Amino acid sequence: MLLTVREDSIVKEGTESWVMYTRSSSTSVSRYLTEQGWSSLPPSKPVDIKSREICSSHRHPSVMSWEKAKTILERVKAQRIEIRRVRREAQWDDVSCVEEKVVNFITNNGRTFAFTGDPRDIPSVLELLAQDQEFKKTNLWIPERVTALLDPEATGYILAGLMAFLKGDKPLLRQDERGLPDITIYDDPTIEYSHVFFTFDDEGTRTRRKELIGNGQVVDYLGSLFSKYGSPGNGRGFYPVPDYYNAVLKTGDWQIQEMMEESKDFILVLGASEYHVLRNSIRIRPRKVVVPGAGEVFVREIAIPLPEMVTLDAVSRDSRLVYLDENHGALAPFIRLKVRPLLH
Structure with missing residues (x-):
């Protein structure tokens, strides 16, 4: 079986003084299912495989918003935001499945949230991360249970x-x-x-x-x-x-x-x-x-x-x-x- 994962990202770090950069990575691994588990070497004899549902390809609607990612990042402020386009492909015998999506990672005020979807929803996430109610401190004793x-x-x-x-x-x-x-x-x-x-x-x-x-x-x-x-x-x-x-x-x-x-x-x-x-x-x-x-x-x-x-x-x-x-x-x-x- 061959699994390939490619990720293309646009990253913005910093609020008032910020930097924006892109990065890409692609990894492929070929492996075989043996009696001892997954291996880079083929098995010496055929291995029974559990009954399973074969994968199918899927393109998430968020992929359509990828071209707008850079423009959206220029308008928002946070400690760190990464908009990541992910493409996964699994190939096994005569079956090939491809999955594509855009995943957004937002870190602000020391908290992180992420979602798959349109980057235009990032401002709503920033509002969520900004919610942090303050309480007065107390040394009150708490029971062991x-x-x-x-x-x-x-x-x-x-x-x-x-x-x-x-x-x-x-x-x-x-x-x-x-x-x-x-x-x-x-x-x-x-x-x-x-x-x-x-x-x-x-x-x-x-x-x-x-x-x-x-x-x-x-x-x-x-x-x-x-x-x-x-x-x-x-x-x-x-x-x-x-x-x-x-x-x-x-x-x-x-x-x-x-x-x-x-x-x-x-x-x-x-x-x-x-x-x-x-x-x-x-x-x-x-x-x-x-x-x-x-x-x-x-x-x-x-x-x-x-x-x-x-x-x-x-x-x-x-x-x-x-x-x-x-x-x-x-x-x-x-x-x-x-x-x-x-x-x-």
């Missing part, structure tokens, strides 16, 4: 941590797992506005919205053509391994104001900058932690042991797209659950 309301960005990082447990090459959750909350989680590469919108993965398999957890039960894994578990469609990388695109939590029935009014002695977690998994615990680094009526408190990390995910008892009906990193996103609502704030 407390009810928390997490905004969509913080929830997105929790979902990213859960995805680490659902990779088909090394799954950390069994399909008979008990103790998960009554939630439904998907991986969805087909959200057209997302910066990780993909119509086929790096193995040439057609992507689709995939339910991973349904009503608290593990029903599928992030799978590739080589992984032991999981249906194909999540092979990512030039030597593909199972990985997610957009972690999506199915919305609930709660209004945000209703969640706050019916919660007692809670903290509000606004945003996050990273996550990691430590043994069976998901930890996120919050941007702000607020005690309603008191002010902002310093919390280094928020820890959620996996067995305590069962305390998740409220999910809002509203959700929004979240940028996690260049290769991953989320579509997340507000959630309420018990967490462990770590101060040191």
Whole structure:
């Protein structure tokens, strides 16, 4: 199989004093599926391939706006903006699929967001990144275990941590797992506005919205053509391994104001900058932690042991797209659950 990725970018850095430049890159990798996984050498004998949906070509409407990119960049100000035209081609035997799109990356006030689409929407994103409410600082004591309301960005990082447990090459959750909350989680590469919108993965398999957890039960894994578990469609990388695109939590029935009014002695977690998994615990680094009526408190990390995910008892009906990193996103609502704030 041959995978070719070409990227052409126009980049603007700086606000009052700024520079604009272009750059291009193209990478092609030829690889073969063997009994040990993907290799640069052909297999010694034929390898059975999982049943899969063959890819098809797709040209995103955003490609039509590429010629306007430079003019749009000259009119906007931010720390950094990159408008990237991406062309991917997968060739396997007599099948060839091409995907083309324009992805916009915007960084301002230390925050980043990205989307696939017309660069003329960049000013709207800048307005979103400018929203950052200030709170007075307080040294209020927080219990070791407390009810928390997490905004969509913080929830997105929790979902990213859960995805680490659902990779088909090394799954950390069994399909008979008990103790998960009554939630439904998907991986969805087909959200057209997302910066990780993909119509086929790096193995040439057609992507689709995939339910991973349904009503608290593990029903599928992030799978590739080589992984032991999981249906194909999540092979990512030039030597593909199972990985997610957009972690999506199915919305609930709660209004945000209703969640706050019916919660007692809670903290509000606004945003996050990273996550990691430590043994069976998901930890996120919050941007702000607020005690309603008191002010902002310093919390280094928020820890959620996996067995305590069962305390998740409220999910809002509203959700929004979240940028996690260049290769991953989320579509997340507000959630309420018990967490462990770590101060040191």
